[in-house]
Amino acid sequence: MPTSPAGAAPPAAPLLLSRHDGWMEVTLNRPERLNALDATLHGELSAALDAAAEDDCRAVLITGAGRGFCAGQDLSARVFGDQPPDLGASLQAHYNPLVRRIRALRKPVVCAVNGIAAGAGANIALACDIVLAARSAKFIQSFAKIGLIPDSGGTFLLPRLVGDARARGMAMLATPVSAQTAHEWGLIWEVVDDAELMNTARAMTAHLSTQPTQGLALTKAALNASAGNSLDVQLDLERDLQRAAGRTPDYREGVRAFMEKRPARFTGQGA
Numbered sequence: 001m002p003t004s005p006a007g008a009a010p011p012a013a014p015l016l017l018s019r020h021d022g023w024m025e026v027t028l029n030r031p032e033r034l035n036a037l038d039a040t041l042h043g044e045l046s047a048a049l050d051a052a053a054e055d056d057c058r059a060v061l062i063t064g065a066g067r068g069f070c071a072g073q074d075l076s077a078r079v080f081g082d083q084p085p086d087l088g089a090s091l092q093a094h095y096n097p098l099v100r101r102i103r104a105l106r107k108p109v110v111c112a113v114n115g116i117a118a119g120a121g122a123n124i125a126l127a128c129d130i131v132l133a134a135r136s137a138k139f140i141q142s143f144a145k146i147g148l149i150p151d152s153g154g155t156f157l158l159p160r161l162v163g164d165a166r167a168r169g170m171a172m173l174a175t176p177v178s179a180q181t182a183h184e185w186g187l188i189w190e191v192v193d194d195a196e197l198m199n200t201a202r203a204m205t206a207h208l209s210t211q212p213t214q215g216l217a218l219t220k221a222a223l224n225a226s227a228g229n230s231l232d233v234q235l236d237l238e239r240d241l242q243r244a245a246g247r248t249p250d251y252r253e254g255v256r257a258f259m260e261k262r263p264a265r266f267t268g269q270g271a
Contacts, residue, residue: 015044016065017051022209023059024052025202031066034116036074042094049101058268059208060105061201062128063112072119072142087148095120095152102127103224106217108208112201113137113179113188123152126161129220130204131188133179134197139187144174160227161187212250213268218242 016027026048028035035041052060064070078085102109102124111128118140125131125139133139141158143150150158150171158167162185170177183191192200208216218241226234245251250266257264 013044014038014041015048017048019057020202020206020209022057023061023205024048024057025061025063025205026052028062028064028070030074031064031068033074033076034068034071034118035064035066035121036071037094037120038074038077039094042098046098046101049098049105052107053101053105057107057209058211058213059107059205060109061112061205062109062125063198063201064114066115068115068121069111069113069117069125069137070121071116072121075146091151095124098124099127099153103220106220107213108205108211108216108220110201110205110208112197113139114194114197116140118142120152120154123150123154123157126157126187127153132190132192132197132201132204133182133188134194135179135191136194137179137182138176139170139179139182140174140176141170142174144172156227161185210266211268212248212254212264212266214248214270215245215250218245 012029014028014030016025016029018025018027026045028041028045030036030038030041037045049060051057073090108130109128111125111131113125113131113133114137115134116138117125117133118138119142122139122141141150141154143154149155154171155167158170161167162170166185169175177185177187179188179191182188190200222234222237222241225237229237249269250264253266254264
């Protein structure tokens with residue numbers, strides 16, 4: 001464990017985790033490196049998502065400290081020896097499991113992009129369910145600048161979000177895309193003035209934590225499967241997932257609240 005000189009402040013934690021009533025806020029906290037990912041931050045972020053999956057948290061907010069959301073891989077952590085590095089092993093060990101955790105989490109994941117989101121950092125943001133961005137934020141598929149391909153789901157997500165032509169332009173030109181353009185292209189949900197980003201993101205996450213959690217999880221599962229399914233297969237999946245949703249207490253509460261003309265009080269409990 002690293003130690004600090006006498007009288008010096010201990011090193012900052014690379015990830016900050018705060019729990020609220022029904023939801024969790026996760027902050028990447030390496031602002032001096034634009035929250036670039038190294039092995040330690042990967043481990044802590046994965047552990048935070050595992051904790052969110054296990055406890056009574058019903059929604060998750062991910063953001064970054066300082067002036068950037070995440071600059072992707074911390075290239076200073078790459079060591080070049082006599083043999084070329086195996087970047088596929090890095091993806092297999094760190095990035096792919098992280099993206100899978102976000103997509104598979106049975107709770108809504110909101111991302112507040114507070115600044116630059118580059119490389120894998122951009123694609124981790126896009127893997128979240130709802131993405132809000134500060135007006136000053138930029139999304140950069142920076143892989144081409146160092147001779148790599150978009151990873152962390154980039155080649156899957158980009159064509160589905162913005163279409164083939166824009167996906168190819170983003171991937172091959174590595175041109176920064178402003179938050180406003182990202183919104184207009186359908187890459188993200190909403191652009192928010194910088195000063196209001198966190199208030200808006202926290203309010204949205206808090207709202208989602210009061211909604212029918214099991215129904216939202218089933219919705220997420222259906223949307224995740226949609227890209228690879230035919231219409232017939234997707235209709236069958238909707239049938240099966242709707243059957244499960246209809247058996248939850250929240251469905252009964254939602255109908256009862258509608259009939260009684262009052263706000264629903266969802267608990268997020270399973271059938």
